Amino acid sequence: MTDDLAARFRSAMLDCPVVGWRRRETPAETFAALARASAELGLDRWDGYGAGGPVERLEAEVAALLGKPAAVFFVSGGMAQQAALRTWCDRRGSTRVALPDLSHQLRHEQDGPRLLQGFRFEWLTQGREAPTAEHVRALPTGLGAVQVELPLREAGCLLPSWDELVGVSQACRDLGVPLHFDGARLWEAQPYWDRPLAEIAGLADSVYVSFYKGLGGLAGAAVVAEADVADELRLWRTRMGGTLYRMTPYAVGALVGLRDRLPEMAAVAGWARDLAAALVGRGLRVTPDPPHTATFQVAAEVEPDLVTERLIELMAREGVLPCFPFSASADVPGFAFTEVAVHEEALRHDPEVVAGWFAELVAPRRAPRGDAASAQPT
Incomplete structure (x- = not known):
């Protein structure tokens, strides 16, 4: 061009x-809509460095929607994913992560996850291919984590069948390897399987979701997991400079998306x-x-x-x-x-x-x- x-x-x-x-929308129109929504949702307090206020409410709603004990809000998906994978890799004593060769981290993050966290990436799938249990079982032993991108955006937002996804989950559990879902577009993927979000998220040990893509929020993401994992995610959020003084505007936008766009x-x-x-x-x-x-x-x-x-x-x-x-x-x-x-x-x-x-x-x-x-x- x-x-x-x-x-x-x-x-x-x-x-x-x-x-x-x-x-x-102009910034003024967007901010005015967020102000109206804050009143409608009864949000009358700010968060403080991610604690309390709309951030706490958002985390509770997302955890309940996805059927996990806890959720941690992040201002960016890249930070959220790095924190999740770093937590699993530290626990496993391995920096090796299996993921699709078309995954977002490898195509759009300037090699940040490898340079900043030391991850060693291996291919779960290559090209326009949905993951299966056979892909997982063919991986070398000693992995820190397996990541599945739902949907695989670079392949036209490709999804595995429900049976394939269940097979991937079972194979990871059989091998004792944590399974993480890159669910940046999980809200949009749910109708394909026509199953509750909690049932989908229940197949993984941790799930990342975005609030600005399908839900139309200003920015932001969350990772849902067990409570002890969430505690470690919060530590990594602080270490990576992600605990901003005020994160309320992002949380309000996410709450509006869950209310208005998710249905x-x-x-x-x-x-x-x-x-x-x-x-x-x-x-x-x-x-x-x-x-x-x-x-x-x-x-x-x-x-x-x-x-x-x-x-x-x-x-x-x-x-x-x-x-x-x-x-x-x-x-x-x-x-x-x-x-x-x-x-x-x-x-x-x-x-x-x-x-x-x-x-x-x-x-x-x-x-x-x-x-x-x-x-x-x-």
Whole structure:
């Protein structure tokens, strides 16, 4: 993408009312909504360095939802995951962690977990592959922990079947290895299995969840586990500088997400499946097909820059950015792909109409008017 095209796209996106299926708000609008929610939820006290106030209430709600004795709030998911894995590795006396080669820590954290915590990563799975008990049993002995990303975002938010996930859990317990769930999008994954969140979390020794992705909070995350593990997580939170003087704004945003967004997850996932089916009906490729969550990948034989030009036009016409620019595929020459992440604003639109927008985006390049060659009869 040229610098000029990238600048025009950013400018159009900043003026677009709905981006990534979320309505754009100004800081003032967001803070005003949080103030109203604080009153509605009866939140009249601040936390102090993560203790008391809305943070304590949030931790109690999340622990109850996920069926664990305790939850610890973190201001970032990266910190939360490092604290959880470090706790298990210290207990096991091993820095070796098995996880997918497409996991978030390896793709988006600048090698931080290895450099800061000394983790030695090994592959639980490679590529677009869901974990199974066989993957766990094939690992070398002496692991500090096994991590499963639910869903595996880099593979189109791929999920294992329920039986596969149960098998992974049982294999870890048979081997005596702690199992940690990277559940940044666990709220969005739950409708796929249609089982209570506590039943899902019960398969793991610790579970990380995010509050800003599907739930739309300002930022923040939590790890749920047994009480003694939570005590160690709090120590690591302090050691990593994560015990801020005031964490109340983040906790309020998370509580609002649990109240308002969590009940919509099944409807949003259903809308995403309807959109995906309509896209396949128009000749686009969807991965996974059908989607496992409200986020999935779309591929088409198209020039990425052409799609970006059309996205700029679409934002001006419809006031919606339904996906981000397509990127050239490293796997299939001539194809490009994008990620579609569906959120609550999509429910206001007809998925068939939106699929029509995508068809416009990936349509073959039109010949210029007056092109003599294209006008010749065949």
